Amino acid sequence: MSKVHQLVASCLGIGYTRGGGTIAAALCCIVWYLARSMGAFNWVAVIVTILVTVTGIWSAAKVEPAWGKDSSRVVIDEAAGMCVSLLLIPVELKYIIAGLVLFRFFDIAKPLLIRKTELLPGGWGVMMDDLLAGLYTNLLLHIIVWYNLF
Numbered sequence: 409m410s411k412v413h414q415l416v417a418s419c420l421g422i423g424y425t426r427g428g429g430t431i432a433a434a435l436c437c438i439v440w441y442l443a444r445s446m447g448a449f450n451w452v453a454v455i456v457t458i459l460v461t462v463t464g465i466w467s468a469a470k471v472e473p474a475w476g477k478d479s480s481r482v483v484i485d486e487a488a489g490m491c492v493s494l495l496l497i498p499v500e501l502k503y504i505i506a507g508l509v510l511f512r513f514f515d516i517a518k519p520l521l522i523r524k525t526e527l528l529p530g531g532w533g534v535m536m537d538d539l540l541a542g543l544y545t546n547l548l549l550h551i552i553v554w555y556n557l558f
C-alpha cells in the first residue's frame with residue numbers, strides 16, 4: 409500500500425481525526441460552495457465528482473488489506489457522496505447545509521438498501537453506500553428546490 413493511496417483514501421489525513429467522515433463532508437461542502445460561487449460550471453462539478461469517485465474506489469481497495477473492510481480512516485467515500493449530493497443543485501448556503509445534514513443522515517442511518525451496498529467487494533463496497541446516500545440526498549434536494557420548500 410502506497411502513501412498516495414493512504415493520503416487519497418483519508419482525504420489528506422482527515423480520516424485520522426475523530427469525526428473524520430463528517431469533517432470530510434463539511435470540507436467538501438466548503439470547497440464546493442467556493443468553487444461554484446466563483447464560477448465553476450456544472451460540467452466541472454460532474455467531472456470532479458467522477459474523478460473523486462473513481463480515485464476513491466481505487467484507493468479504498470488498495471488500503472483495505474492493511475486497514476480492514478471499510479475502515480473509518482477512509483473518508484474519500486464521504487467526499488464523493490457529498491459531491492453527488494450537491495450535483496446540479498443551486499449554489500446557495502441553505503441548500504448546501506441541507507445537503508450536508510441529509511447526506512450525513514442517510515450515510516449514518518443507511519436506510520433504503522444503502523446498507524446492502526456495503527457487501528460489494530473492495531473499494532466498491534466502501535464507496536457505494538455513500539454514493540447511494542448522496543443520490544438520495546440529491547433527489548430530496550431537487551424536490552426541495554423544485555417546490556421552493558426553503
